[in-house]
Amino acid sequence: MTEINGLKDSAAIAGIGATEFSKSSGRSEMRLACEAVQAAIADAGLQPSQIDGMVTFSADTNPEIEIARNLGIGELSFFSRIHHGGGAACGTIQQAVLAVNSGVADYVVCYRAFNERSGRRFGTGVQDRPPSPTAEMAHFSWYSPFGLLTPAQWVAMFARRYMHEYGATSEDFGAIAVADRKHAATNPSAWFYEQPITLEDHQSSRWIVEPLHLLDCCQESDGAQAMVVTTPERARDLAQPTVIVNNAAQGAGVDQDMMTSYYRPSITGLPEMGLIARQLWNTTGLGPDDIQTAVIYDHFTPLALPQLEEFGFCARGEAKDFIKDGAIEIGGRLPINTHGGQLGEAYIHGMNGIAEGVRQVRGTSVNQVPGVEHALVTAGTMVPTSALVLGVDR
Amino acid sequence: MTFNATGLRYDDVDVGDELPPLDLPLTRSLIVATAIASRDYQDVHHDPGLAQERGSKDIFMNILSTNGFVGRFVTDWAGPDAVLKKVSIRLGAPNYPGDTMRMTGSVTKKADGLVEVAVRGANGLGDHVSGTVTLELPRD
Amino acid sequence: MTTTTPTTEDEKAAFLAKLKAYEGRTYGPPMRGPDPVNQAMIRHWVEAIGDENPVYVDPDAAARSVHGGIVAPPVSLQAWVMRGFRPAASATSDVQDEIMSLLNGAGFTSVVATNCEQEYFKELHVGTHLSTTTTVESISEEKATGLGVGHFLTTLVRYTDEHDDLVATMRFRILKFKPGTGRSATQAKTDAEPATRPPRPRPAVTQDNAFFFEGAQQHKLLIQRCSSCGRLRHPPGPACPSCRSYDWDTVEASGKATVYSFVVNHYPQVPSFDYPLAVGLFELEEGTRLVANFVGVEPDAIEVGMPVQVEFVEHDAELTLPAFRPVQVTA
Numbered sequence: 032m033t034e035i036n037g038l039k040d041s042a043a044i045a046g047i048g049a050t051e052f053s054k055s056s057g058r059s060e061m062r063l064a065c066e067a068v069q070a071a072i073a074d075a076g077l078q079p080s081q082i083d084g085m086v087t088f089s090a091d092t093n094p095e096i097e098i099a100r101n102l103g104i105g106e107l108s109f110f111s112r113i114h115h116g117g118g119a120a121c122g123t124i125q126q127a128v129l130a131v132n133s134g135v136a137d138y139v140v141c142y143r144a145f146n147e148r149s150g151r152r153f154g155t156g157v158q159d160r161p162p163s164p165t166a167e168m169a170h171f172s173w174y175s176p177f178g179l180l181t182p183a184q185w186v187a188m189f190a191r192r193y194m195h196e197y198g199a200t201s202e203d204f205g206a207i208a209v210a211d212r213k214h215a216a217t218n219p220s221a222w223f224y225e226q227p228i229t230l231e232d233h234q235s236s237r238w239i240v241e242p243l244h245l246l247d248c249c250q251e252s253d254g255a256q257a258m259v260v261t262t263p264e265r266a267r268d269l270a271q272p273t274v275i276v277n278n279a280a281q282g283a284g285v286d287q288d289m290m291t292s293y294y295r296p297s298i299t300g301l302p303e304m305g306l307i308a309r310q311l312w313n314t315t316g317l318g319p320d321d322i323q324t325a326v327i328y329d330h331f332t333p334l335a336l337p338q339l340e341e342f343g344f345c346a347r348g349e350a351k352d353f354i355k356d357g358a359i360e361i362g363g364r365l366p367i368n369t370h371g372g373q374l375g376e377a378y379i380h381g382m383n384g385i386a387e388g389v390r391q392v393r394g395t396s397v398n399q400v401p402g403v404e405h406a407l408v409t410a411g412t413m414v415p416t417s418a419l420v421l422g423v424d425r
Numbered sequence: 426m427t428f429n430a431t432g433l434r435y436d437d438v439d440v441g442d443e444l445p446p447l448d449l450p451l452t453r454s455l456i457v458a459t460a461i462a463s464r465d466y467q468d469v470h471h472d473p474g475l476a477q478e479r480g481s482k483d484i485f486m487n488i489l490s491t492n493g494f495v496g497r498f499v500t501d502w503a504g505p506d507a508v509l510k511k512v513s514i515r516l517g518a519p520n521y522p523g524d525t526m527r528m529t530g531s532v533t534k535k536a537d538g539l540v541e542v543a544v545r546g547a548n549g550l551g552d553h554v555s556g557t558v559t560l561e562l563p564r565d
Numbered sequence: 566m567t568t569t570t571p572t573t574e575d576e577k578a579a580f581l582a583k584l585k586a587y588e589g590r591t592y593g594p595p596m597r598g599p600d601p602v603n604q605a606m607i608r609h610w611v612e613a614i615g616d617e618n619p620v621y622v623d624p625d626a627a628a629r630s631v632h633g634g635i636v637a638p639p640v641s642l643q644a645w646v647m648r649g650f651r652p653a654a655s656a657t658s659d660v661q662d663e664i665m666s667l668l669n670g671a672g673f674t675s676v677v678a679t680n681c682e683q684e685y686f687k688e689l690h691v692g693t694h695l696s697t698t699t700t701v702e703s704i705s706e707e708k709a710t711g712l713g714v715g716h717f718l719t720t721l722v723r724y725t726d727e728h729d730d731l732v733a734t735m736r737f738r739i740l741k742f743k744p745g746t747g748r749s750a751t752q753a754k755t756d757a758e759p760a761t762r763p764p765r766p767r768p769a770v771t772q773d774n775a776f777f778f779e780g781a782q783q784h785k786l787l788i789q790r791c792s793s794c795g796r797l798r799h800p801p802g803p804a805c806p807s808c809r810s811y812d813w814d815t816v817e818a819s820g821k822a823t824v825y826s827f828v829v830n831h832y833p834q835v836p837s838f839d840y841p842l843a844v845g846l847f848e849l850e851e852g853t854r855l856v857a858n859f860v861g862v863e864p865d866a867i868e869v870g871m872p873v874q875v876e877f878v879e880h881d882a883e884l885t886l887p888a889f890r891p892v893q894v895t896a
């Protein structure tokens with residue numbers, strides 16, 4: 032596999048747009064998608080008719096052609112969808128990077144929209160899926176009949192083993208939740224604006240699935256997020272400061288399962304994220320020391336720890352020490368999830384995290400980290416996934 | 426089990442006699458067929474989607490059919506000359522498709538040509554039905 | 566409808582008085598069944614019920630019997646007056662509607678039938694044409710039951726024939742109760758909830774994994790094995806990752822394993838399972854891992870590394886699954 036490619040610094044995120052984040056939008060998912068896409072196009076200073084490419088998640092219910100019709104976008108020369116739930120987030124940007132570099136499209140919108148709280152809730156799991164004899168459903172045969180039905184339950188199995196091997200504790204996971212909620216508390220767009228929590232709150236919150244407390248689990252949210260990707264040259268002529276995509280990468284590991292890679296020799300790492308880290312560091316020439324802030328995918332707190340290890344911010348098993356003493360909060364060594372993360376701001380399948388990365392590079396975050404040159408954003412864990420590095424334009 | 430074509434007479438029966446158990450596989454077809462045969466068209470007895478909307482996990486057997494099976498269980502044992510006089514049942518756990526109802530019974534009283542049988546129908550969830558059936562059997 | 570739940574003793578007494586006023590009242594004029602007792606409908610009934618008694622369908626056998634001719638099963642009593650698939654708008658009575666709306670309005674919105682007593686005075690010979698008169702026999706004071714607090718409503722239905730002779734009576738009792746007012750959640754589960762327990766989610770069975778579930782049905786824990794290079798693999802698949810062979814067979818595992826990881830589920834609670842629900846990731850001594858439940862151990866006592874032995878749990882007629890029980894290690 033090539034871990035070098037020609038896409039370094041070859042694209043830019045020129046516009047971002049979102050709806051409000053709520054528990055009940057009162058609008059169709061289609062309308063949320065239109066609103067976010069329209070806002071991202073306007074943020075970039077473009078007209079809808081200039082958009083010629085669209086990318087979303089295969090989990091999204093809003094076809095690009097419907098959005099194109101509603102917003103008067105017109106013709107599309109590029110459209111693509113990425114599978115594997117929240118793992119798709121940065122993968123949509125990679126698709127756009129490939130498209131604008133190859134010339135198949137000039138301005139590509141990446142988007143995700145859902146009523147994930149007021150509509151179909153992912154947290155309720157898969158018990159109602161009919162057991163049709165396909166590979167994707169046969170996968171659940173090893174879990175559903177035993178009552179292992181929800182993302183929280185699948186993730187908790189890794190968390191328990193991680194605790195066993197490295198001595199991590201529930202309090203260590205709690206540090207992620209406390210940092211997220213501290214940042215959300217000063218972000219007016221966050222659902223948990225002005226509602227910070229303490230480690231005691233985390234510890235006393237009810238069990239969802241041991242070893243996960245309620246406050247280890249991200250929210251369920253209604254909302255939409257979109258961004259516009261183009262070449263750096265075009266971006267420089269648009270409305271916003273140019274935010275370079277230093278690179279984006281996808282990864283599926285050896286013996287990869289969807290949320291349940293329980294059969295690898297070790298289950299305490301995230302080899303798919305390690306593969307992405309190797310690609311990003313090798314292609315950009317950057318490393319952990321070049322990153323001033325990161326958006327670490329946080330559907331469940333325990334898996335934030337091995338992500339920090341896979342990207343080399345600390346050694347394997349040592350994330351629990353790395354995150355101590357406010358290191359991941361504003362003012363610390365690596366402030367993470369400065370928008371509040373998916374625990375604090377909203378769960379928009381990681382797409383709102385990319386927008387926060389863009390704001391940090393623009394210098395417009397409500398929790399701005401000083402001197403940001405590069406921001407790392409990661410996507411869903413325990414699935415085939417993706418990540419990207421954003422940087423200032425030089 | 427099969428129907429007792431010869432039939433019992435009053436003197437054949439003693440208090441404490443046990444009826445041959447009847448295992449009734451509760452197929453979806455059975456639940457729907459018995460509901461419709463009793464002219465009970467309530468959706469909870471044939472439409473799984475609507476049954477779920479009304480808070481039931483699936484369709485379930487209607488009460489008329491429960492009475493039907495209680496009657497059959499007793500006359501299967503007693504034969505063609507039995508005349509049912511009274512059926513008194515208490516209802517419990519629903520009969521859902523996929524389960525099996527095992528019917529058991531024993532003679533609890535005998536007087537003046539009348540025989541009382543205690544009847545129980547249990548499924549995987551517990552007692553679906555319990556009660557007594559009073560019947561008249563031919564004498565001498 | 567506004568719900569005004571009677572709470573004080575005075576309010577309860579006033580509410581009960583309103584209910585009691587309906588005792589003795591009749592549900593409108595007599596209702597006549599659409600058809601007399603007839604052979605065709607008897608046949609439908611006995612076929613569905615599987616009743617082989619010849620006196621219901623065989624004229625000769627019926628004539629020889631004490632019944633003297635074809636009769637309908639007495640327990641089919643109600644079927645002869647059912648309103649059918651498209652009941653007329655007038656099919657419910659004012660009195661019945663009033664009682665129901667009174668109870669619904671006070672929060673007693675759920676209903677369950679609890680008792681049915683039928684007494685037969687004449688047989689249901691072919692040609693008997695039944696009519697019914699329904700009277701409110703009693704409405705109970707508020708009772709605390711396993712399902713919730715509620716009132717029992719008992720009606721007495723008199724079945725008469727075309728000569729106005731009494732053929733049968735039916736005493737029918739329902740409980741109108743307030744949902745969610747039963748005993749503690751745990752107790753309600755054992756009393757009423759089992760009735761709503763659905764079976765466990767079914768596995769999606771394919772040609773690649775059927776052997777595992779068929780093996781479990783026979784209480785065998787089978788592991789897929791490459792026939793070409795001998796590599797064991799789980800979850801199973803069509804091809805060997807080591808040598809690409811599509812040829813495979815299975816080996817029966819010893820069932821000895823250790824707990825590699827585990828979780829204890831608290832929420833959401835799916836009705837097919839008991840909570841808290843422990844689920845383990847077990848490493849078999851043969852080297853593969855699989856997810857399964859525990860038996861014979863409280864969730865608090867489970868530890869990573871604990872030695873366990875497979876057993877099989879028959880959840881229903883179609884689903885038997887492996888589960889693991891901790892084994893005592895003797896030093």
Ligand SMILES: [Zn+2]
Nearest residue numbers: 791794805808
């Ligand atoms: Zn092989």
